[in-house]
Amino acid sequence: MEEELIEKVRNGSHHAFRLLIERYKDQVFRTVYAVLRNQKDAEDASQEVFVKIYTSLSRYENQGFKTWITRIAVNHAIDCKRKAARRNEEITGSAVQPPKEDILLERLDSVEAKFEEKQLRLLVRRRIGEMPENYRRVIHDYYIKEKSYKKIAEEQEVEVKTIETKLYRARLWMRKHWKEEDFQ
Structure with a gap:
């Protein structure tokens, strides 16, 4: 079912893409919100994630759609967080980023790495279960x-x-x- 929807979207079906959005909107929002911790920013970023998904769908290689879109959502949320930190730096006029922000960015990278590691562990366990x-x-x-x-x-x-x-x-x-x- 999912692969059929993806193929229809690749062939230009806007309705099929709306169905994908409907199916994954909550997951994308939760993922983005976990990084941004702001309702409005997470809503905006979630919409941007779906634009990225749509424009990147031609590169999707049927390797697990849910994992693929979650990775896009995490990466986009981290990018949004970094942009907000840079804007904040420009507003305050600080030439050097406060150490607190460095720690936050490291934590975000760590969250992404942990997420990907967890996804890989789940996949390996599932595959072991098939042995x-x-x-x-x-x-x-x-x-x-x-x-x-x-x-x-x-x-x-x-x-x-x-x-x-x-x-x-x-x-x-x-x-x-x-x-x-x-x-x-």
Whole structure:
């Protein structure tokens, strides 16, 4: 359904774009508001985000639309915050930005990085859930729970060599079934 709407928008359907806006307007607003913390600024920025989405849709590569628009929203909100800080600097006539603003911008960058990291973690967990059970368990224990070969072997009541073999086969399965671009 979503991919059909996107294709219709690419083909010039304004109605399809309105449906996308309706579907994602709350999420975009919440994302922008989390960065800007101002109702009016978040409303304006949300509208600008949808303009960016519309103009960038030709570059969208079907890699997760919700994640893609959220990334656009976060980046745009950070840009708005930076512009507001620069305007504030010009109004006050200060040639040097106060250290407080530097810390705020670092935090915004950190928020974006944390968001992207969280999205990637969620994607990896979902993809692990799609693996065959015998591989899923050993991958989860080793990479997510960070257990040693020995600990996993004890819990599964098998030899350490068996765990090594399972991990080797699970990694082969991932190389065969997963593409790097699925995680970007």
